[in-house]
Amino acid sequence: MNHTxxxxxxxxxxxxGKTALAIKAAQVLDAYILSIDSLSIYKEINIVSAKPTIAERQGVKHYGIDFIAPNEDFDxxxxxxxxxxxxxxxxADNKNLVIVGGTSFYLKMLMEGISKLPKISEETKRRTTEAIKDLPKSYEWLSTLDxxxxxxxxxxxxYRIEKALDIYFETGMTPTEYFKTFPPKPTIQSELPIYQIETDRELLRKRIALRTQIMLEDGLIDEICMxxxxxxxxxxxxxxxxxxxxxAYLDGIYDREMLKEKITVNTARLAKRQTTFNNSQFDNVIKGSVLELEEKLL
Incomplete structure (x- = not known):
């Protein structure tokens, strides 16, 4: 069973246009889709996450969508x-895999790996809880060590000061020593070509405005009320x-027109941050428009 x-x-x-392209690619490559998206992972958050509907999924199996409840946390x-x-x-099913999503921080972590943290004993938890009561003092003390x-x-x-205390109390190693001893192991071991969609900023902004309009028509406000x-x-x-x-709209801070404008502006800012992250964090990426990438993939 060791085929790759x-x-x-x-x-x-x-x-x-990631979703539609991923579905096309998955059909041609006979693949499953793993979505890495920090909103689509939630059940019941459908319209605002722009997750593909059952019909749009066109019989392609999707994972990472509708995975946890909105009141559950994930990392x-x-x-x-x-x-x-x-x-x-x-x-097991002899399928290929297409990973797609806007939250590419998680993709980076899959490729680079994270260090496994030690199992924390009750005694360590007690010491850390005590120490963290005086955060500045703990920070200063840890700084003298590492x-x-x-x-x-x-x-x-x-959160991170607590982790540092846990590591030190549990293992007697400073965080630097610990992470040197237990370096991160990449989760994705095999070759993973990365395709990045490039879009004109103006065009993207128009698409975001249109998508916001469609979300409102599809019942965004009702979804958020629920x-x-x-x-x-x-x-x-x-x-x-x-x-x-x-x-904020439900609180009477915005009217409907303002609501549309605010979502559009904030989504466009998010898109800019995502692009900056993608451009700086990944090497050897195959870049192009949706059509160019479609040709390369299919």
Missing amino acids: IRQLALIGPTAS VTTFIRLYEDVHARAM LDYMQKISSRDP LEEKYTRAPNCMKAIGIKETL
């Missing part, structure tokens, strides 16, 4: 488990673009 499967990744800013390890599961399934590592994190970042009623505003996903603006 063909894999490729498709990245690009929001509204650039990069969720995508690592998901990828391992889908890869094994594709191998200045290199601590300079990379903010003195107001309780999500708020069922899950409150507390979950992380309720701060996403498209959701937070609609909540």
